[in-house]
Amino acid sequence: MMIAPALLKDFIAFLRKDKLGLLGLLLITGFIIIGVIAPYIVPYPEDAWGLTYNVERRLQPPSRAHPFGTDEYGRDVLSRVILASRFSLIIAISVVTLSLTIGVAVGLVAGYLGGWIGSTLMRVTDMFLAFPPLLLAIAFASILGRGLENVIIALSLSWWPWYARLTFVQVSSVKTMPYVDAAKIAGIPPLRILAKYILPNSLTPVTIQAFLDMGAAVLEAAALSFIGIGVKPPTPEWGLLISEGWILIGKAWWISLFPGIALFITVLGFNLLGDTYREYSNPKIRRLAEARV
Helix, strand or coil: CCCCCHHHHHHHHHHHHCCHHHHHHHHHHHHHHHHHHHHHHHHCHHCCCCCCCCHCCCCCCCCCCCCEECCCCCCCCCHHHHHHHHHHHHHHHHHHCCCHHHHHHHHHHHHHHHHHHHHHHHHHHHHEEEECHHHHHHHHHHHHHCHHHHEEEHEEEHHHHHHHHHHHHHHHHCCCCCHHHHHHCCCCCHHHHHHHHCCCCCCHHHHHHHHHHHHHHHHHHHHHHHHHCCCCCCCHHHHHHHHHCCCCCCCCCHHHHHHHHHHHHHHHHHHHHHHHHHHCCCHHHHHHHHHHH
């Protein structure tokens, strides 16, 4: 998911000319910072972790003491929304890293070796791709049960085929390039050819997809929690917070509104940055984008 160090400076220079991309970077940076330091900045730590029950503070609207109001258990919604960003960050990084690792490994082996091995791996991949990812995630989460780790596993098992297919297509194309043939003739070992020549030149579309999937991982984890098969309460997670406030939306709108806004802003940030990187990595689109500036 990393941009090559030699291209990072050039990408940042391109990003400075794209206001939407820069906005996406700022939103993601804010999300990451808050996610890392969340346990240390929440106004009411015990409320954030769901360890309190205060009848006197139940369903209080936004106020100076509680800017996002309180929920049906009297817990501070702001504290729970802030801490939920930490769990969303963990989910996003873990899901993308795990599914990317599995998918790239499968696609790389299938694309480079080809033959019956490649065909078998791709048929298994196609079996997973025949189902919508969210539907597969719901099925896996239902089998595994509720919990943060199970949500990560369920989403990873439903997403790796997309990375496998993208990697397979790229590797199948790159391995026919003249410089790969020259490396083979020179007697360079296959593993070194894969690591030095094929893999680095096959990762661009996979990297773009990973950028976009960071936001999608947060969104789908929230969807699993919203329907009751995601993170266990009282662990704060944006989808779970929205679900808890949904039945009270008529008289306590703030319980669902503020975690919904946090979820929207985070997904928007990843999508904006992903679109910008797509423009950067495509020479034709990049020239058009630079001409608009």
